[in-house]
Every structure is written in structure tokens, then in C-alpha cells.
Amino acid sequence: MWDELWTDIRVATLAPGGDPYGLVEGAALAVADGRIAWIGPAGTLPGAPETLARRVIGGGGRLATPGLVDCHTHLVFGGNRALDFDLRAQGATYAAIAQAGGGIRSTVGHTRDLSAAELAAAALPRARRLLADGVTTVEIKSGYGLDVAGELKLLEAARRLGTELDVEVVPTLLALHALPAEFAHDRAGYVDLVTRELIPAAAKAKLAVAVDVFCETIAFTREECAQALRAALDHGLAVKVHADQLSDGGGAALAAEFGALSADHVEYTGEAGVAALAARGTVAVLLPGAFLMLAEKQRPPVALLRAHGVPMAVATDLNPGTSPCTSLTTALALARAQFGLTAAEGLAAVTREAARALGLLASRGTLEPGKRADFCLWDFEHPRELGYWLGPGACHAVVRGGVRRDH
Ligand code: NIG
Numbered sequence: 001m002w003d004e005l006w007t008d009i010r011v012a013t014l015a016p017g018g019d020p021y022g023l024v025e026g027a028a029l030a031v032a033d034g035r036i037a038w039i040g041p042a043g044t045l046p047g048a049p050e051t052l053a054r055r056v057i058g059g060g061g062r063l064a065t066p067g068l069v070d071c072h073t074h075l076v077f078g079g080n081r082a083l084d085f086d087l088r089a090q091g092a093t094y095a096a097i098a099q100a101g102g103g104i105r106s107t108v109g110h111t112r113d114l115s116a117a118e119l120a121a122a123a124l125p126r127a128r129r130l131l132a133d134g135v136t137t138v139e140i141k142s143g144y145g146l147d148v149a150g151e152l153k154l155l156e157a158a159r160r161l162g163t164e165l166d167v168e169v170v171p172t173l174l175a176l177h178a179l180p181a182e183f184a185h186d187r188a189g190y191v192d193l194v195t196r197e198l199i200p201a202a203a204k205a206k207l208a209v210a211v212d213v214f215c216e217t218i219a220f221t222r223e224e225c226a227q228a229l230r231a232a233l234d235h236g237l238a239v240k241v242h243a244d245q246l247s248d249g250g251g252a253a254l255a256a257e258f259g260a261l262s263a264d265h266v267e268y269t270g271e272a273g274v275a276a277l278a279a280r281g282t283v284a285v286l287l288p289g290a291f292l293m294l295a296e297k298q299r300p301p302v303a304l305l306r307a308h309g310v311p312m313a314v315a316t317d318l319n320p321g322t323s324p325c326t327s328l329t330t331a332l333a334l335a336r337a338q339f340g341l342t343a344a345e346g347l348a349a350v351t352r353e354a355a356r357a358l359g360l361l362a363s364r365g366t367l368e369p370g371k372r373a374d375f376c377l378w379d380f381e382h383p384r385e386l387g388y389w390l391g392p393g394a395c396h397a398v399v400r401g402g403v404r405r406d407h
């Protein structure tokens with residue numbers, strides 16, 4: 001006997017094969033032990049609903065999609081950067097603000113002052129907004145501690161947040177995010193600290209499942225990033241790269257070279273980089289919130305990514321400096337409007353491809369038997385409405401691990 005049977009729903013399964021949404025009209029979805037036990041047209045159920053499940057729930061004809069996966073966030077931080085944003089409105093650039101000691105380093109100052117519990121508490125309302133908008137799995141990066149204790153503290157805060165909200169948090173160590181002030185004259189010293197102490201410590205404590213690096217002229221060189229990525233692989237961690245956001249620094253090629261799960265941003269990635277991603281099956285994660293808020297002009301090479309068959313995901317990049325965005329559906333609308341993703345590409349980008357970008361496609365990202373029962377019900381006529389309405393609010397219900405959640 002199943003635990004629950006949802007009936008009177010229309011489902012975009014995102015399962016491969018068939019139409020791009022995997023649309024099933026007049027569908028039913030059964031949950032057992034937090035997983036999808038059965039999904040298909042209600043007319044083909046193996047019996048009368050009441051005989052099959054302990055509880056039968058009517059979905060009111062709503063559209064169900066896989067729970068959304070936000071595969072790139074910097075959700076845990078102290079303070080905010082509203083002042084940076086105002087300075088940018090007056091003509092200052094992201095790079096100039098960073099070089100003048102603002103930017104990421106100013107968030108580091110506010111973050112170092114707080115305990116893991118305080119950081120988790122500060123992040124809680126932001127996380128709740130994400131979840132209310134349909135997110136059922138969220139990646140969270142460190143990167144505002146920039147020393148061993150500070151980075152581990154951020155990862156600890158991310159873990160607490162996941163426990164508090166009973167949501168899957170995928171923790172990523174992003175120690176090569178900015179050079180901390182105390183290493184201003186010793187770049188190699190910081191990279192050594194990260195590779196020799198921090199990565200092993202995070203892996204040993206199981207506080208991170210992946211290592212990310214910011215490969216950029218204002219951050220770290222390819223060689224510095226490669227050193228950290230090598231250490232990550234040596235310690236059994238997955239890798240990913242903030243690649244080619246502000247210039248073509250070969251970040252995508254670096255990501256591919258290390259078999260990264262994803263290369264993120266990729267605005268300046270050229271055809272060679274795109275081909276390298278395709279060859280390794282690395283996902284390109286598009287981050288339209290940062291593109292918008294930084295008033296960038298260079299769009300990611302979506303036509304090339306499409307032509308080479310590189311999977312595309314979209315994420316909020318929720319962070320205080322460049323993308324204070326707590327709605328993945330809004331990020332999706334921005335990606336569709338600014339980067340020209342089709343509706344079908346867009347829905348896949350925040351579900352199936354985002355799960356792929358986290359290495360979690362076996363358990364999430366599509367609605368198929370055996371996967372986690374993570375799904376959302378939307379007040380939509382058609383899946384193309386996801387990422388059409390600009391702003392959150394259309395998510396009627398979120399089911400995580402088979403349990404309906406309130407936020
Ligand atoms: O993804 N690019 C680097 N990291 C963030 C920005 C973080 C910040 O400015 O605080 C990003 O856009």
C-alpha cells in the first residue's frame with residue numbers, strides 16, 4: 001500500500017524521451033517512503049485510488065513539476081552589499097569596488113563576526129523564500145570566511161540550515177573566492193593553506209561534497225585554481241568552477257580538464273571552451289541575476305552551448321554582491337528574457353540539468369519511479385508559464401521527500 005496518491009494533476013515529468021516537458025495529462029503520482037512509487041495517466045492505475053494508498057489527495061487539476069534545484073548559491077553570509085549596488089548605480093565597477101576593499105572582502109568582514117548559529121539564523125529568511133518558490137534542493141557555497149576556521153564555520157552554518165528546514169543542502173567549499181587581506185602579499189601562501197589544510201579538513205569532517213574556485217582576473221589564476229581542484233579530487237570531492245564571468249580566462253576549459261560537474265557564469269566562454277565542456281559532459285550553469293545586477297553586456301554563448309549539446313542549468317547565484325535574488329523562478333524568467341532560453345530548456349535548467357550539475361540526477365530532477373518525491377504544484381495552465389511570470393508566488397504547494405511543506 002502506498003503512503004499517498006496524488007490524483008487530478010497534470011505532470012511535467014522532465015523524463016528523457018518523448019515531448020520535452022514529459023507532459024502527462026490526467027496524471028496520478030504515488031509516494032511510498034518518501035520516493036515516487038508510481039507515476040502515469042490515472043486511467044492506468046492498477047486499481048481504485050482508495051484501495052492503493054492510505055491517503056488520496058486531489059491536486060485540483062494543477063500542474064506538477066519536479067522540485068526545483070538551485071545549484072549555485074552563496075546563501076550564507078553576514079551583512080549585505082546594498083551600498084556596493086548604490087555605488088555601481090553611480091558608475092563604479094564591480095572590479096573597482098572589489099579592488100578598493102569593498103566587494104567580497106567587505107562581506108568577509110561581516111561574516112567573520114558571526115557564529116555558525118548566527119549565520120544560519122541570518123540566512124534562514126532567505127532560505128525560506130527560496131523554498132516557498134519551489135526549491136527542494138539547494139547548493140550552498142562558503143567563500144566569505146577565507147581562513148580555515150571561517151570557511152568551516154560557513155559550511156557548518158549551511159549544514160545547520162539544512163537540518164533546521166529539513167531540506168537537502170549540498171555544501172561546497174569556495175575558499176578560492178577572493179584573496180583575504182592578510183595574504184595580500186602572499187598569494188601562494190593562501191593557495192597552499194587552502195590546498196594543504198582547508199580542503200583536507202573539509203573533506204575529513206564531511207562538511208563539503210565539492211570544491212569551487214573563482215577563476216578570474218580579479219580572483220585567482222588558472223594555475224592557482226588548478227592546484228585547489230587537484231587537491232579536491234585527491235580528497236574525493238567533486239569540483240566546479242566560476243568560469244569566464246568577466247573575461248575569457250579559460251575557466252570553462254579548466255573546468256572540463258578537471259571533469260568538473262559544472263562551469264558557472266560562462267559569459268565570456270568561447271567555442272573552444274564550449275567544445276571542451278561538451279566533451280566532458282560538464283554542465284554550463286547560467287546565472288542571469290548577476291548578469292542583470294552587474295549590468296553586463298556579454299551574454300553567455302547559448303547558441304554555441306545548444307549546438308554542442310552542453311547541458312544548461314540556471315541558478316539564482318543568491319549572494320549579497322551581485323545577485324541578491326531569492327527566487328529561482330525569477331532567475332529563470334531572467335534567463336529566458338536575457339539569454340533566450342526556450343521554455344522547455346528553461347524548465348529543464350532548473351530541474352533536470354540543475355540536478356545533473358550537482359551530480360544528483362540519479363535521485364532528483366525528474367519525476368520518475370524510484371526518485372525522491374520532490375515536486376511542486378503550480379497555478380499554471382502550461383509549463384511554459386514557469387519563468388514567464390516575473391517574480392515568485394505561483395507555487396501552490398511544495399512536497400519534499402513525500403511530505404507537503406509550509407514555509
Ligand atoms: O557568483 N563571482 C563570484 N562570486 C559571486 C559574487 C560574490 C560576491 O560578490 O559576494 C558570483 O557572482
Ligand code: FE
Binds near residue numbers: 242317319
Ligand atoms: Fe557565484
